[in-house]
Amino acid sequence: MESNAKEFIKELEKHRNEEDVEKMKRFFKNSDSSTLCLGLHMRTVFQIAKQFIEMPLIEVEKLLNSFYYEVRMGAVSIMDFQAKRKQISGSQRKSLFDLYIRRHDRINNWDLVDRSAPSVIGIYLLDKPKNIIYDLARSNNMWERRTAIVSTHAFLKKGEIDHTFRIAEILLNEHEELNQKAIGSWIREAGKQNELALKSFLNKHVSTMSRITLRYAIEKFDKETRKFYLSK
Secondary structure, eight states, rough: OOSSSSHHHHHTTTTTOOGGGGGGGGGTTSSSOOOOOOOOOOOHHHHHHHHOOOOOOOOHHHHHTTSSSHHHHHHHHHHHHTTTTTTTOOOHHHHHHHHHHHGGOOOHHHHHHHIIIIIIHHHHHHOOOOOOHHHHOOOSSHHHHHHHHHTTTTHHHTTOOHHHHHHHHHTTTTTOOHHHHHHHHHHHHHHOOOOOHHHHHHHHTTTTTTTHHHHHHHHTOOOOHHHHHHHH
């Protein structure tokens, strides 16, 4: 089996399920209205993507161009698998990063971002300047803003919490609920490493941040501490 876009789509279509297509539409509230579904379970998509881990990026980009959600999910999954390989070269990692940024127009749903941003963007930037995620945080595109915060997961895994809080500060006026949840979740994770830093952030911004972000951020605090912040 050749590792190309055509063969990958053939494998996906073997599992097509029209009965599940309608169920999946609820995931695309903020996505491109042209998005179509095959009705595949995500575990199936991931399993097939892993079989195509050697796919050249020129073929992966063809998958990103698809109108079908599962095909694009397959594309970012292949990118994620490639980015996590121990033997990946610096040039290969940069090529993945460049493809993600250049074709962000096709990475246009919350789970497409979450599936690939930590490994493709975050890991690539671990030892590099982080300017790009600050630019993304100020983007007019909600999915680029989501990439900015979600990609800091790679930094958190290395014990680096500052960028998560700094990106969250830029995004305090975020109006999209999906992103408000992500911001709260990520600063909560940063707070697991440094609770004082999270409380300092909350003390400074609690009166201006969205209630959704706040609720997600304080989720792991004790009842009295949650009550304290919610009363602000």
